[in-house]
Amino acid sequence: MSENIQNKNTCAGPECDREVRAYGLCATHAQQKLRGRDLIPIGSYVRPAKEGCDVEACNRKHYGLGYCFQHYKAQRAGRELKEIGTREVRVCEFPECGRKHLALGLCKQHYRAQKAGRGLGPIRKYRKKEEQG
Numbered sequence: 001m002s003e004n005i006q007n008k009n010t011c012a013g014p015e016c017d018r019e020v021r022a023y024g025l026c027a028t029h030a031q032q033k034l035r036g037r038d039l040i041p042i043g044s045y046v047r048p049a050k051e052g053c054d055v056e057a058c059n060r061k062h063y064g065l066g067y068c069f070q071h072y073k074a075q076r077a078g079r080e081l082k083e084i085g086t087r088e089v090r091v092c093e094f095p096e097c098g099r100k101h102l103a104l105g106l107c108k109q110h111y112r113a114q115k116a117g118r119g120l121g122p123i124r125k126y127r128k129k130e131e132q133g
């Protein structure tokens with residue numbers, strides 16, 4: 001009884017027209033069979049996109065849309081995609097402060113004000129009035 005063989009020696013695996021190597025299958029599908037796995041199309045092994053981030057000079061792991069998590073976020077937020085440093089420079093989270101971060105998301109001044117139980121206000125308020133020449 002002949003099976004419905006379309007071509008001479010092509011693999012019987014799914015979506016495969018490779019040359020038969022063993023068991024009526026190509027080398028890859030024969031391996032799948034030997035391992036007791038279901039035969040799956042070889043194409044499904046190939047990842048559609050590269051694994052890393054699309055941004056040049058960024059080799060972080062892919063997260064979505066072709067970007068790493070950081071760049072994905074930036075992309076979604078409509079921000080410019082630039083190289084992410086190994087360590088982001090953190091600044092005070094108080095609005096319009098922008099000073100260097102010290103702790104708890106605050107700069108030195110705001111951190112101290114927080115610890116002292118004072119309300120957080122613009123830094124300028126804390127500074128002594130500059131002496132006039």
Ligand SMILES: [Zn+2]
Pocket residue numbers: 011012013014016017018025026027028029030
């Ligand atoms: Zn095959």
Ligand SMILES: [Zn+2]
Pocket residue numbers: 053054055058059060067068069070071084
């Ligand atoms: Zn990235």
Ligand SMILES: [Zn+2]
Pocket residue numbers: 092093094097098099106107108109110123
């Ligand atoms: Zn601050």
